[in-house]
Amino acid sequence: xxxxxxxxxxxxxxxxxxxxxxxxxxxxxxxxxxxxxxxxxxxxxxxxxxxxxxxxxxxxxxxxxxxxxxxxxxxxxxxxxxxxxxxxxxxxxxxxxxxxxxxxxxxxxxxxxxxxxxxxxxxxxxxxxxxxxxxxxxxxxxxxxxxxxxxxxxxxxxxxxxxxxxxxxxxxxxxxxxxxxxxxxxxxxxxxxxxxxxxxxxxxxxxxxxxxxxxxxxxxxxxxxxxxxxxxxxxxxxxxxxxxxxxxxxxxxxxxxxxxxxxxxxxxxxxxxxxxxxxxxxxxxxxxxxxxxxxxxxxxxxxxxxxxxxxxxxxxxxxxxxxxxxxxxxxxxxxxxxxxxxxxxxxxxxxxxxxxxxxxxxxxx
Amino acid sequence: xxxxxxxxxxxxxxxxxxxxxxxxxxxxxxxxxxxxxxxxxxxxxxxxxxxxxxxxxxxxxxxxxxxxxxxxxxxxxxxxxxxxxxxxxxxxxxxxxxxxxxxxxxxxxxxxxxxxxxxxxxxxxxxxxxxxxxxxxxxxxxxxxxxxxxxxxxxxxxxxxxxxxxxxxxxxxxxxxxxxxxxxxxxxxxxxxxxxxxxxxxxxxxxxxxxxxxxxxxxxxxxxxxxxxxxxxxxxxxxxxxxxxxxxxxxxxxxxxxxxxxxxxxxxxxxxxxxxxxxxxxxxxxxxxxxxxxxxxxxxxxxxxxxxxxxxxxxxxxxxxxxxxxxxxxxxxxxxxxxxxxxxxxxxxxxxxxxxxxxxxxxxxxxxxxxxxxxxxxxxxxxxxxxxxxxxxxxxxxxxxx
Amino acid sequence: xxxxxxxxxxxxxxxxxxxxxxxxxxxxxxxxxxxxxxxxxxxxxxxxxxxxxxxxxxxxxxxxxxxxxxxxxxxxxxxxxxxx
Numbered sequence: 001x002x003x004x005x006x007x008x009x010x011x012x013x014x015x016x017x018x019x020x021x022x023x024x025x026x027x028x029x030x031x032x033x034x035x036x037x038x039x040x041x042x043x044x045x046x047x048x049x050x051x052x053x054x055x056x057x058x059x060x061x062x063x064x065x066x067x068x069x070x071x072x073x074x075x076x077x078x079x080x081x082x083x084x085x086x087x088x089x090x091x092x093x094x095x096x097x098x099x100x101x102x103x104x105x106x107x108x109x110x111x112x113x114x115x116x117x118x119x120x121x122x123x124x125x126x127x128x129x130x131x132x133x134x135x136x137x138x139x140x141x142x143x144x145x146x147x148x149x150x151x152x153x154x155x156x157x158x159x160x161x162x163x164x165x166x167x168x169x170x171x172x173x174x175x176x177x178x179x180x181x182x183x184x185x186x187x188x189x190x191x192x193x194x195x196x197x198x199x200x201x202x203x204x205x206x207x208x209x210x211x212x213x214x215x216x217x218x219x220x221x222x223x224x225x226x227x228x229x230x231x232x233x234x235x236x237x238x239x240x241x242x243x244x245x246x247x248x249x250x251x252x253x254x255x256x257x258x259x260x261x262x263x264x265x266x267x268x269x270x271x272x273x274x275x276x277x278x279x280x281x282x283x284x285x286x287x288x289x290x291x292x293x294x295x296x297x298x299x300x301x302x303x304x305x306x307x308x309x310x311x312x313x314x315x316x317x318x319x320x321x322x323x324x325x326x327x328x329x330x331x332x333x334x335x336x337x338x339x340x341x342x343x344x345x346x347x348x349x350x351x352x353x354x355x356x357x358x359x360x361x362x363x364x365x
Numbered sequence: 366x367x368x369x370x371x372x373x374x375x376x377x378x379x380x381x382x383x384x385x386x387x388x389x390x391x392x393x394x395x396x397x398x399x400x401x402x403x404x405x406x407x408x409x410x411x412x413x414x415x416x417x418x419x420x421x422x423x424x425x426x427x428x429x430x431x432x433x434x435x436x437x438x439x440x441x442x443x444x445x446x447x448x449x450x451x452x453x454x455x456x457x458x459x460x461x462x463x464x465x466x467x468x469x470x471x472x473x474x475x476x477x478x479x480x481x482x483x484x485x486x487x488x489x490x491x492x493x494x495x496x497x498x499x500x501x502x503x504x505x506x507x508x509x510x511x512x513x514x515x516x517x518x519x520x521x522x523x524x525x526x527x528x529x530x531x532x533x534x535x536x537x538x539x540x541x542x543x544x545x546x547x548x549x550x551x552x553x554x555x556x557x558x559x560x561x562x563x564x565x566x567x568x569x570x571x572x573x574x575x576x577x578x579x580x581x582x583x584x585x586x587x588x589x590x591x592x593x594x595x596x597x598x599x600x601x602x603x604x605x606x607x608x609x610x611x612x613x614x615x616x617x618x619x620x621x622x623x624x625x626x627x628x629x630x631x632x633x634x635x636x637x638x639x640x641x642x643x644x645x646x647x648x649x650x651x652x653x654x655x656x657x658x659x660x661x662x663x664x665x666x667x668x669x670x671x672x673x674x675x676x677x678x679x680x681x682x683x684x685x686x687x688x689x690x691x692x693x694x695x696x697x698x699x700x701x702x703x704x705x706x707x708x709x710x711x712x713x714x715x716x717x718x719x720x721x722x723x724x725x726x727x728x729x730x731x732x733x734x735x736x737x738x739x740x741x742x743x744x745x746x747x748x749x750x751x752x753x754x755x756x757x758x759x760x761x762x763x764x765x766x767x
Numbered sequence: 768x769x770x771x772x773x774x775x776x777x778x779x780x781x782x783x784x785x786x787x788x789x790x791x792x793x794x795x796x797x798x799x800x801x802x803x804x805x806x807x808x809x810x811x812x813x814x815x816x817x818x819x820x821x822x823x824x825x826x827x828x829x830x831x832x833x834x835x836x837x838x839x840x841x842x843x844x845x846x847x848x849x850x851x
Contacts, residue, residue: 001542063804066783067625099620105496106523126819128811129781131563132625132750136472136523141751144620150634153620153753154531157523159500165520172538177367197495240544243510243517264497292496342497343507345517412824568811568828626808 001171003223005233005351006091009081009185010300011074012217012288013049017081021287021297022304025312030287032213037195046195049215049289053077064146067129071107072139075187078218079143082183086222089232094180094224098151098173099144102166102186104292106136106157139187151179160260160339162186163295164347167221167239174225185220186293194264194290212263212316215289219296221303234306234353236299237334241347249338249346251279256311256330258282258298260339260347261318262290267340269318275338276320280328283316295339299349302335306353311335368647369616371763372537373609375597376453378445378551379703381590381690382418386448391707394689394715395735401574401586401691406437407558415570417556418588418691430512435502437555438473441591441696442505443512446549449593450513454607455547457514463601465515466545468536469506470528470552471695472560505553505591518544523695526659527618527749528552529592530698530757534616536596546601552699553591560694561587567626569663575692576719577660577685578667578731585661588691592699611706614742614758615646621752628748632669638754639677639746646742646758653678653758654740655714657705658731659748660685661692662719666748668727675728682738684731688718698747698755705745705759713737770821770842777816778838782809794839810835817841823848 010017013031014024024030035048053073056065059080065073079099132138137155144153154169156162163186170184194214226235242249251257259272261283272281288297305311311328330353339347377387382400384390393400401416425440427433429447434440450456494502501507506519518539522532529552536550554560564570564587571584602609619641621634628635643650656678658670662685674683686704693700708714717731724730742760749755768776775789778798782805792803798813799805813835814825823845825831834844 062786066804067808126562126566127781127815128563128566128568128626128808131559131566132808134559134563135525135750137525137749137751137753138625140524141620141625141753144622144752145624148622150619150622150637152618153524153751154535154618155523156520158506158519158521159497159504161519165518168518168544169520169535169538172535172542172544175542176369176538191496193496241518241520243515243519343501343504345519413826566811566815567808568814568831624806624808627806 001175001238002226003171003174003236004226004231005221005223005236005303006089006231007082007086007222008233008300008303009078009085010217010219010297011051011077011081012297013215014287016052016055018085018300018304021300024287025284025301028313028315035190035195037192039196044199046199047213048190049213050190051217060146068142069107069133071187071189072142074189074216074218075101075139076143076146078185078187078220079147079183082185082220082222091222092224092227096151096179097149098153098179098182099140099149100154100156100166100170100182100184101140102156102162102293103188104159104162105188105191107134107138159343160292160341161241161345161347163293164239164241164339164349167236167349170223171236171239174223181222181224183220183222185218186296187218188216188291188293190214190216212285212290215291217288219300232307233303234351237350237352239349241345243344244346249348251275255334255336256280256282258284258302258335258337260295260298261285261316262294264290265340265342271338271340272318273320276318276322279322280324281320281322282311282314282324283318286315295337295347295349298337302337302351305330305335306351369645370541371612371614372540373597373599373602374594374611374613374706375602375607375609376449376455376595377610377703377706378448378452379592379700380420380424380441380445381693381700382420382588383689385421385424387703387707394686397716397718399574399689399718404556404561406556407561409558409562411565413572415565415572416574416586418586419556420589432512434508438471438553439503439505439508441553441555441589442469442509445551445553445591445593446509449549449595453595455595459605460513460515463546466517466536466539466548467506467509467515467519468522468532468539468548468550469520470522470524470532470698471505471554472523472525472528473554473557509549524753525750526692526694527698527747527753527755528695529700530702530745530747530755531618533594533613533699533702533757534618534755537613537616540596540598546598548596549593550596551591551593552696554589554693554695556587556589571662574719575662575688577662577687578671578717578724578727579720580722580724582662582664582667584663585687586691588693590690590693590696590700592696592703594699594702611709612760612763614648614760615642616757617641617645618753618755621754623752625751628665628669628752630669632673634752635669635673635748635754636677638756639673642744642756642758648742648758650678652740652742653681653744654709654738655743656681656683657701657743657745658683658685659746660687662687671727671729682714682732682736684714684717702745702757702759705743708738709741709743709759709761770845771838773820774838774841777820781812781816792838795837798835798837817845821845821849
């Protein structure tokens with residue numbers, strides 16, 4: 001189960017494209033914007049790491065964007081960027097391309113909000129266009145139509161495990177010969193519910209660590225089966241999820257760990273500190289924010305690290321000896337992107353720069 | 366796309382308006398019963414009421430389960446999963462030493478919607494749940510894993526009306542690739558205010574009982590239900606001395622890449638998905654004993670399907686079971702796959718309910734009465750919103766002799 | 768606002784034809800011809816918008832097809848229903 005990474009596309013609070021992601025990694029920060037939130041209780045401004053989809057205008061005829069909502073546009077831009085990046089690196093041409101979107105909130109994130117937030121939701125559920133765009137595969141349907149891809153299209157909507165699952169399925173499709181290439185990634189839009197929740201914090205007894213700001217965006221990858229040409233971003237060696245309530249994955253050997261600390265799930269902080277006692281740890285979520293599809297950005301950072309041979313300094317202080325305070329050479333180490341899920345699941349996506357990379361990493365089971 | 370190894374189905378559980386168990390539903394369909402009524406569990410302001418196919422109350426027996434379940438989709442999921450595991454002869458002890466995944470297609474159960482959570486109202490001190498809380502309360506795959514202490518992977522597929530078909534097809538891949546010994550796979554959805562109102566607003570709903578493939582068809586009726594199949598590796602079956610009830614022989618899925626709500630008029634996407642399923646199953650098209658169509662009763666859908674059936678399987682008997690169950694959305698592909706296996710086992714298919722007057726505009730017509738079939742393989746197929754086509758070939762035997 | 772102007776505003780806003788101005792839509796232009804690129808889901812959205820904005824229900828597409836032909840036809844349909 002290995003897939004070659006030929007293209008990476010990312011859009012989010014850090015900007016548009018992997019060059020913007022790389023410069024945010026060097027600066028250690030992304031610009032924070034303001035979102036106006038209206039509820040029946042109050043109106044307030046909330047911070048957000050927002051994705052600007054204006055660059056779509058140069059890429060897609062406006063007629064095709066009609067009736068597309070924000071999530072679709074975020075995901076579409078990620079797909080197009082990954083596809084362009086793949087062409088730049090002469091990705092192998094194949095006949096059949098699949099598209100997989102992993103999304104935690106899906107399209108109903110803001111379409112049909114909870115009662116107190118949007119009074120108009122009662123009426124909006126009768127708008128055929130609003131309803132159609134609330135169906136969870138709407139984004140994939142729009143994207144397949146705009147990209148004219150007849151291959152299999154899949155929407156995985158399994159909260160914060162959606163991205164590891166999407167990558168797992170992509171690798172399996174390639175292995176089984178169902179497709180020759182896959183555009184696979186994660187996307188979520190800004191959650192106003194989470195912004196309200198953030199505002200209520202800190203309640204008594206809640207953790208006092210800095211909450212990471214609610215984010216939105218997408219990161220996509222163009223994957224193929226390994227060929228005789230080395231791909232620019234290395235390989236996804238494995239992607240999987242497991243229910244491990246009592247036994248989080250243990251670090252094994254010399255590897256680098258990107259942990260999906262999002263300021264919300266305390267298990268992530270704990271895990272980063274524990275794993276950091278013996279291994280190198282990086283946390284990059286302040287660049288892209290809190291969103292269930294956030295693992296996609298960690299995988300994008302890992303792909304960049306494999307390409308450049310440099311592991312970027314951790315952006316968020318999680319107080320552990322292994323946390324990378326400065327850039328390191330990757331060497332022949334693997335990178336494991338570890339995401340502790342809100343429901344006791346763990347997602348692990350492992351990248352390596354060559355197929356012969358020394359065997360190390362997390363125990364597979 | 367190359368042929369794939371068949372994957373054994375060792376247990377099936379199914380619940381829908383036609384019956385609380387697969388056997389009960391099959392018997393009811395062969396009797397020609399159609400159990401629909403006005404929507405009763407949610408308010409709607411529509412002037413024209415469209416019938417729905419609801420699961421009769423009393424289906425959920427809390428004593429069967431360790432954990433409480435308040436979300437109806439989860440209740441449906443747990444019931445179908447428990448029935449499927451029992452059918453496979455498996456209990457928690459038997460599952461403990463296996464790598465067991467859960468792969469579920471759903472719409473309501475996958476959404477972060479407020480209305481799916483019971484007991485949450487304006488008087489609740491916190492007037493909303495955070496998305497992770499909703500996920501924990503409303504996710505069928507998570508609930509099944511918690512109930513039966515499964516190690517995962519857990520996955521929720523949200524490809525609308527083909528989600529159940531896709532979930533079974535992907536679960537088969539988990540067995541073929543060795544990721545799992547066993548997968549609890551299927552789909553479920555409850556009747557739901559937003560889908561009811563949404564389909565009405567799309568003018569896709571029939572204000573009487575739906576009439577798939579009939580000349581006077583006007584649209585679909587919604588239904589609810591769940592079906593779960595236990596997919597199991599040959600190794601796991603051999604070690605525990607289990608039996609295979611049927612096999613997933615092939616799977617195909619494609620995107621129309623045409624339009625959000627209108628299927629591609631030439632049916633090209635559906636044709637490619639059927640061809641992929643046939644190729645992966647490595648069977649001749651003539652080995653398909655019957656087709657369990659998507660057959661929603663909407664004018665476009667039925668015309669495209671009939672055209673492709675006539676082109677690819679001329680003369681093959683086909684039916685839509687949505688006249689008995691309504692369109693159960695995320696559950697549909699799984700419920701219909703369960704029916705397909707049961708029909709193969711019985712050697713007959715029920716009448717295509719709601720079909721009376723042949724439509725001269727359709728290239729082929731469904732069976733109008735219970736019909737004996739010969740053969741051990743059949744095709745179950747779904748066309749989703751957004752142009753997602755997904756097709757399963759199911760069989761009673763691993764090999765089809767040409 | 769006159770019914771015809773309101774219809775044009777709805778078409779531009781709710782069908783997401785942002786690069787169009789009200790004066791670009793002639794009262795007798797075919798709404799579902801080549802000019803605007805509208806399709807079946809736009810038609811049902813218009814049905815919804817007519818109900819939401821004018822309180823007039825188009826019950827099915829048999830009724831809807833002639834009524835949605837042009838701004839003129841739709842305005843006439845709405846006026847007739849409101850007068851009834």
